[in-house]
Amino acid sequence: MRIAMISEHASPLAPLGSVDAGGQNQHVSELAGALAEDGHEVRVYTRRDSPDLPGEVPLRDGVMVEHVPAGPAAPLPKDELLPYMGIFGEWLLGRWRDGPWTPDVVHAHFWMSGLAALTARSRFPVPVVVTYHALGVVKRRHQGAADTSPRQRIGYERVLGRQADAVIAQCSDELDELVNLGVPRERIALIPSGVDADHFNPRGPVAPRTAAPRILCVGRLVERKGYADVIRALPGIPGAECVVVGGPPADELDADPVAAKLRTLAGATGVADRLTLVGGVRRQELPAWYRSADVLACPAWYEPFGLTPLEAMACGVPVVAYGLGGFTDTVVDGVTGHLVPPRDPHALATTLRRLLREPSRRMAYATAAVDRARSCYSWRRTAEQLTRLYARLAARTPQAVGA
Numbered sequence: 001m002r003i004a005m006i007s008e009h010a011s012p013l014a015p016l017g018s019v020d021a022g023g024q025n026q027h028v029s030e031l032a033g034a035l036a037e038d039g040h041e042v043r044v045y046t047r048r049d050s051p052d053l054p055g056e057v058p059l060r061d062g063v064m065v066e067h068v069p070a071g072p073a074a075p076l077p078k079d080e081l082l083p084y085m086g087i088f089g090e091w092l093l094g095r096w097r098d099g100p101w102t103p104d105v106v107h108a109h110f111w112m113s114g115l116a117a118l119t120a121r122s123r124f125p126v127p128v129v130v131t132y133h134a135l136g137v138v139k140r141r142h143q144g145a146a147d148t149s150p151r152q153r154i155g156y157e158r159v160l161g162r163q164a165d166a167v168i169a170q171c172s173d174e175l176d177e178l179v180n181l182g183v184p185r186e187r188i189a190l191i192p193s194g195v196d197a198d199h200f201n202p203r204g205p206v207a208p209r210t211a212a213p214r215i216l217c218v219g220r221l222v223e224r225k226g227y228a229d230v231i232r233a234l235p236g237i238p239g240a241e242c243v244v245v246g247g248p249p250a251d252e253l254d255a256d257p258v259a260a261k262l263r264t265l266a267g268a269t270g271v272a273d274r275l276t277l278v279g280g281v282r283r284q285e286l287p288a289w290y291r292s293a294d295v296l297a298c299p300a301w302y303e304p305f306g307l308t309p310l311e312a313m314a315c316g317v318p319v320v321a322y323g324l325g326g327f328t329d330t331v332v333d334g335v336t337g338h339l340v341p342p343r344d345p346h347a348l349a350t351t352l353r354r355l356l357r358e359p360s361r362r363m364a365y366a367t368a369a370v371d372r373a374r375s376c377y378s379w380r381r382t383a384e385q386l387t388r389l390y391a392r393l394a395a396r397t398p399q400a401v402g403a
């Protein structure tokens, strides 16, 4: 099949860890790769955010990234991209109507990509699948006034969910949210993301560490990832260190507002000497960081899926996460790690302290974690489930098949 993936702000070519580049970029990159491995032709459409970007860049065999001219050719926060989604969709329409390559199915990632897909579909019949990656209604609930999303977001997400041919829920919690949003249940498919267990595995180089028990956090350096809660928990975990991987490169950390807040908090809590902010690292170096940890902490306020626990698990690292969002599907409490009550640094401290004192339990969790990540969460499996869905939808759209 010919599969168009739209990922307006999250390019699979972008370095990860910065404010708007994380799980979605990684998801799109891995999924496109797994689909191509199965023999499909994939084109990923992402916004051109630099004048130096060529129109097309091959990502790997069978995957081409196309840079779409919509809005200024400069980086823009994703929350400022909505005004350009009409142009994005029109550009896609022109490309597919007049160009040599036409998709059998369009898979939009994030709500704004979904809007661009609907614009194109209005005059180019093709089934549209949407993965939200994050829902405005959840973000608003947790961030309140700090949520900088366009005010139309929740309304558009609702319309999109009703108009898309299929909506992917990445975890059972998201499925419930989608039903509450009004997306017809029969159009929702629960298909989790995967992890590349060849790349993320327990054997290989280990990042430098001391004898101090290491609690690792990995992700974009944004407040909602909840790293502050680990810092608040640290006084209750004597001797342990907290290492945060993510954000801008190390030499730009000093200018980062979230980094500054975390450092101030660590100072006020008396744990400054036990906090290390590493900055963003490339995917190639990440397994070594996971392997260096005794435990991965995932204290996010909310998490639509969360790739980092899976990556840690595949590297043989137990996970202690808040019991919410995707964590409740990926982490099996008492088997691969622990789920603790959300936003509760005290519970986090108690659970981490106990686990760090029990190497045999950590070892048992590590073994179960590797097994679970490998057997339940491969990208191949994600790609197969999606391909079946795409084929079913494409068979219902006569013009799109063999167009």
Ligand code: UDP
Pocket: 016, 017, 021, 022, 023, 024, 026, 218, 219, 220, 245, 246, 247, 279, 280, 281, 282, 283, 286, 305, 306, 307, 308, 309, 311
């Ligand atoms: N990541 C990375 N380098 C970093 C920090 C994070 O490559 O310095 C990657 C991480 O490996 C994961 C992704 O960014 O694949 C974060 O995904 P997740 O789903 O955990 O969070 P999101 O960004 O979607 O909120």
